[in-house]
Amino acid sequence: MSESLHPSAPHDLPGFITAPGDTDTLMVVVGVILIGAVLMIGNLYLHLHTLPERMAHKSQKLQFEIVAVLGLLALFTHIHLFWVIGLLLAMVDLPDFGTPLRRIAGSVEKIADVPPGEEVTATAGESAAHGVAAEGPDTTKAGAAKSEVPSRA
Numbered sequence: 001m002s003e004s005l006h007p008s009a010p011h012d013l014p015g016f017i018t019a020p021g022d023t024d025t026l027m028v029v030v031g032v033i034l035i036g037a038v039l040m041i042g043n044l045y046l047h048l049h050t051l052p053e054r055m056a057h058k059s060q061k062l063q064f065e066i067v068a069v070l071g072l073l074a075l076f077t078h079i080h081l082f083w084v085i086g087l088l089l090a091m092v093d094l095p096d097f098g099t100p101l102r103r104i105a106g107s108v109e110k111i112a113d114v115p116p117g118e119e120v121t122a123t124a125g126e127s128a129a130h131g132v133a134a135e136g137p138d139t140t141k142a143g144a145a146k147s148e149v150p151s152r153a
Contacts, residue, residue: 049075052083056090063094 005011016026049071056067070086073079109115 049083052086052090055087059090060094060096063089 018024052067053064053071056064067086067090070082070089074081074083074086
């Protein structure tokens, strides 16, 4: 740079100004820092965005799925209220109503001598009210074989 300076140019230039044809090291360093910062901030954003899902992962399956859907809605629509609702839902432990109700239903089926999972036929009054013909007792050989099966107690 010292070969022929223009007479109006300052004679003591800062060190970050490079000669024509040389590599601009300041631009390369700033580019690497910028790419690293964008990747780190993006990673932090996605890690923070999945916070409700990670919190709800240990809860019930339905609650986890609702929180995951709210997180996706917040991500794609940029409506932050979905994320806040998902975070609040992930923080709340919903009571388990399913297990006691299944146990009650199983006990009632056991009391009624109905094998678990078998549907009970409707009574004649309910069938007539719904417009379905009521079926009488099964008098075929298959029906007799069914009634001879001992019940599980």
